[in-house]
Amino acid sequence: MKTIEEAKNICRTIWHLYLEQRDYKTLATFVDQEMTLIGTGAHEICHTSAECFQKLYQEEEQWDGSFLITREWYQGYACDAHTFNIIGELHTKENGKNRIIYEVTTRFTMLLHYKNEQWKVLHVHQSVGDHNQMDNEFFPKHIVDQSNRMLKERIAQKTKELEERNQQVLYYSQYDYLTDIWNRQYCEKQIEQTMAKHAYGIMLMIDVDHFKWFNDSYGHPFGDKVLKTLAYCMKTVFFQGLCGRIGGDEFVVYGTNCEGDITCVEDKINSFFAYWKQAQKALDIAQTITLSVGVAYYPIHGTNFDKVWQHADKAMYEAKKHSDNTICFYDTKH
Numbered sequence: 001m002k003t004i005e006e007a008k009n010i011c012r013t014i015w016h017l018y019l020e021q022r023d024y025k026t027l028a029t030f031v032d033q034e035m036t037l038i039g040t041g042a043h044e045i046c047h048t049s050a051e052c053f054q055k056l057y058q059e060e061e062q063w064d065g066s067f068l069i070t071r072e073w074y075q076g077y078a079c080d081a082h083t084f085n086i087i088g089e090l091h092t093k094e095n096g097k098n099r100i101i102y103e104v105t106t107r108f109t110m111l112l113h114y115k116n117e118q119w120k121v122l123h124v125h126q127s128v129g130d131h132n133q134m135d136n137e138f139f140p141k142h143i144v145d146q147s148n149r150m151l152k153e154r155i156a157q158k159t160k161e162l163e164e165r166n167q168q169v170l171y172y173s174q175y176d177y178l179t180d181i182w183n184r185q186y187c188e189k190q191i192e193q194t195m196a197k198h199a200y201g202i203m204l205m206i207d208v209d210h211f212k213w214f215n216d217s218y219g220h221p222f223g224d225k226v227l228k229t230l231a232y233c234m235k236t237v238f239f240q241g242l243c244g245r246i247g248g249d250e251f252v253v254y255g256t257n258c259e260g261d262i263t264c265v266e267d268k269i270n271s272f273f274a275y276w277k278q279a280q281k282a283l284d285i286a287q288t289i290t291l292s293v294g295v296a297y298y299p300i301h302g303t304n305f306d307k308v309w310q311h312a313d314k315a316m317y318e319a320k321k322h323s324d325n326t327i328c329f330y331d332t333k334h
Helices: 004-021 024-028 047-064 141-174 183-198 211-218 220-237 262-283 305-320
Strands: 031-038 066-078 083-094 104-116 118-128 202-208 242-247 250-255 293-297 324-327
Touching: 004 024, 004 066, 004 083, 004 104, 004 118, 004 220, 024 047, 024 305, 031 047, 047 305, 118 242, 141 220, 141 242, 183 202, 183 242, 183 305, 202 211, 202 220, 202 324, 220 242, 220 262, 262 293, 262 324
Parallel strands: 031 118, 293 324
Antiparallel strands: 066 083, 083 104, 104 118, 202 250, 202 293, 242 250
8 A cells, every 4th residue: 555655755756756857757657647737828628748848859959958946745545545646836937047047837737647556647637827916815816906907098098099080080180280279171160160159240352472582592481480480470360260271372251340430451461561571580591482462341341251262362362462561351342
């Protein structure tokens, strides 16, 4: 009759053959043909000894190292006169020099059977302990909590990114990307709504004189700077009005003050000219950049955006014949 101590010694021998000596030939003499094995990894399950050794030899092709067992303990009990269940723990480290050494602690259960004067392993179950699992936890609940927290953080981050993208899409659906004032489509919509609320309004069409020449002479980045400076001046002087970029170097301003008072309109535009003259000093060129302004009234010159804009545009092109910060009011006779 075999004893638990003998079974423990056989178990110790088997682990040393496998981990330290990597002696698979001798190891095979201790393995029953129907041995089963379960390991830590999802793929680590074998239904026969042949399947187990196939994986061992595949492992040997990829890694030819070995481990040192630094600490070990074994205990067990007899299932019957010839069968023993041994459990234990192995503290191991990779046997190597001049590199990072892998250390691992393995817990195991080994079922041994003595028959025909031979010890055979019937089953092995080994696992690597999760040191993060808390005391009194029967499953790593903290990992679930951590995963949930990470998932919530990920969702919050994605939600924030989506909101930022939506804000960006909304912005570019309303604003001109270069000048940061309303684009034509959104400006037209806002002016139409203002026309519906107010019985009177004034539309200014503003164009940069000889813009193409400045753009070609000083380069497109300079031309962009001119347009951005002009838009800034418009927002500053006509802060009570609606400002937008129609396209190219053409801009529109719509307001509901002054109520047909030509002097009021001229004073406001002249204030704008003065502000523009001061602001363009930052452009750092010798030439003065002038503007042409066309003026049309709602509802005198049209009852919707398109009509008023067409007439303000005609007045602007009349002003361009003179250049030099000229203001031209639309005349129904032309």
